[in-house]
Amino acid sequence: DTEVITHLIDKHLAEGDSLVDACRRAFMRLDGAHAIAVISKREPDKIVAVRLGNAGGVIVGLGQGENFLASDIPAILEHTQQMVFLEDQELAIITAGGVSFMRLDGTPIEKQAQHIGWDPVSAVKGQYRHFMQKEIYEQPQSIQDTIRGRIDFLTGQVSLESLPLTAEEARAINRLVIVACGTSAYAGLVGKFIIEKLARLQVEVDYASEFRYRDPLIDEHTVVLAITQSGETVDTLAAMEEGRQKGARLWSIVNVQGSMAHRISDGVILMHAGPEIGVASTKAFTATLTDLLLLGMYLGQLRGTLSGEQSRELAAALARLPDLAGDVLQDGYNDYDSLVSLYHRHEDFLFLGRGINYPIALEGALKLKEISYIHAEGYPAGEMKHGPIALIDENMPVVSIVTQDNVYDKMMSQIEQVRARKGIVISLINEGDRAVAEKSDHVLTIPRAHPLIMPIISVIPLQLLAYHMAVWRGA
Known part of the structure; x- marks a missing residue:
């Protein structure tokens, strides 16, 4: 694919187009999902980037006298916390002096930068030998961060401000379908146990990569809940689009603020796990399980299936959770x-x-x-x-x-x-x-x-x- 795209751009350059116009004309002829960055000897101080379909993330980082392009936040977090996320059919022209954006048809657009609140220090290994080891040991803090501000420990009441829902709307939901891949799908299976028990709501868990290929039975009384650490998992985004087309309400549990899954959801629960750089998900998994318990309590309270006494019992358990995770991680706890x-x-x-x-x-x-x-x-x-x-x-x-x-x-x-x-x-x-x-x-x-x-x-x-x-x- 890469070689074909390069030859296609070169063909338009040979016809006299500028680099930007040559890229636009080439990109308009492509099918499928693509995240593409182009540089040329003719204009070496410029990068042209595009996102087509549900490709991986295309992130533009904004700096002072410098600008950056990446597929994931941690890659450029040490340089800037001001970032712009491209959407489908959007193109960025990046130079050291500035960044401009347009639609694939050439129409200029304005995009707002988002401030990413992650600590740049969290994207380096520090005292640890590997990122996976570091992220395992960060779990007491990431669990605490995902709980903070979302539950009243005295009453047990859960508040999810970015997932607005009335009691009437909650009772009108007759099915929740969790779509996810890999580790996130296993978190969804745990969530099925939790939500069905606390909210008495039917829950199905589907691999996102299979979901859209079986014409799933979904209607306006269905919620499709996507779980994705990056918010850019291609199969999960495609499953969300399938849910949208069939009239479902879209929710997501996601770690990356401003990611595609975050932007297209009707309601969202941010993991607050911080950057996860290790290939194998660890702290995002436990943060997701914590969020699913909060969601189960939230739905149970709105649907009237969770008593005040049960809510307070679960709140007390959640209050202890970061310390319990810390106990397991103490040196010598297990050999x-x-x-x-x-x-x-x-x-x-x-x-x-x-x-x-x-x-x-x-x-x-x-x-x-x-x-x-x-x-x-x-x-x-x-x-x-x-x-x-x-x-x-x-x-x-x-x-x-x-x-x-x-x-x-x-x-x-x-x-x-x-x-x-x-x-x-x-x-x-x-x-x-x-x-x-x-x-x-x-x-x-x-x-x-x-x-x-x-x-x-x-x-x-x-x-x-x-x-x-x-x-x-x-x-």
């Missing part, structure tokens, strides 16, 4: 290196969970895959007997999430089945749970917490397990 030293050469892992922790098993497996390059599968523990059990032997580490909740006894049974086949049992347990510890080869512990915030705590040791495994493997 990852000793565990990883035994299993970093294994090529297959199985992660098991039930109920609200089943998506956490999926997320734990995903982290191990994408960071350590180890084949790992997350599975609902109750389905293990329907096939996966055949894979378990003395060479298969099985990570089981066994927190003290309503499926605790069921998970104990799954551990017994793994042990009977001589599998290696690595259990994630609550502090002081000797019953599971005695049946496990190794344990990772987490504090006791309210069942609906347990997934936020449970995932942190799995993130650290994947990180340390990658370091040991030199991945």
Whole structure:
């Protein structure tokens, strides 16, 4: 594609067009989603950039005597916090002295810069060896930031100012469809448990990449909730557009203020996680889970399905959440290196969970895959007997999430089945749970917490397990 576009621009330059006009004429002939930046020897002090369709982000950073172009905020955050986001069919002409914008047909347009409040220091590694490690350890702060100002801890009332909704409108919603990709989709699965329990609202979770290809049944009583850290995930934006065309209300949970998902939503919840530079999402995942709990409470209160007593109980749990996350991250709380030293050469892992922790098993497996390059599968523990059990032997580490909740006894049974086949049992347990510890080869512990915030705590040791495994493997 890149070579074809270059030749097309060169053809128009040869016909006597300026660089900007040659680019415009070339871009108008392109189909599909594209984010393109063009420089030329003829005008070396100029960059021409365009966004076509739901391509990745095209961000113009505004400085003093200098201007910047990037696909993501952290790339230029150390240079400027004033940024402009291009939309579909918009073109930017960038020089050191200034920036101008136009539509693809040549019509000039004015665009307002947005101030990005992220601290530039947060986009550097500092004392940490890798960005993923840094972002894992930032989670107590990012969780606190996403809660701050959104809940009255005395009454339990939740306020989401950028997601305006009346009680009548909330009760008129008959279905909420969550669209997301990867880690965000697993967060959506946790959100399904939370929202259905607190708001008594039917929730579906769809992979955004598949959503628009099956002609989904959506109407004006449906909310499509997109979850995307960057706000620029192409498949998620396409799913949002599908929802819009079918008359749905669009909401988003997004980390990047001013991103496309933010701009096209009817209501938005900002994660306030700060820049996430590591390829594997960590703090954005836990911030999303926190936002989904706030959303579940908000909808439950508006729909009349969540009592004042329940709201206050959840508010108290949320007040403790940053400290609980901090406890798990204390040095020596879990010994990852000793565990990883035994299993970093294994090529297959199985992660098991039930109920609200089943998506956490999926997320734990995903982290191990994408960071350590180890084949790992997350599975609902109750389905293990329907096939996966055949894979378990003395060479298969099985990570089981066994927190003290309503499926605790069921998970104990799954551990017994793994042990009977001589599998290696690595259990994630609550502090002081000797019953599971005695049946496990190794344990990772987490504090006791309210069942609906347990997934936020449970995932942190799995993130650290994947990180340390990658370091040991030199991945």
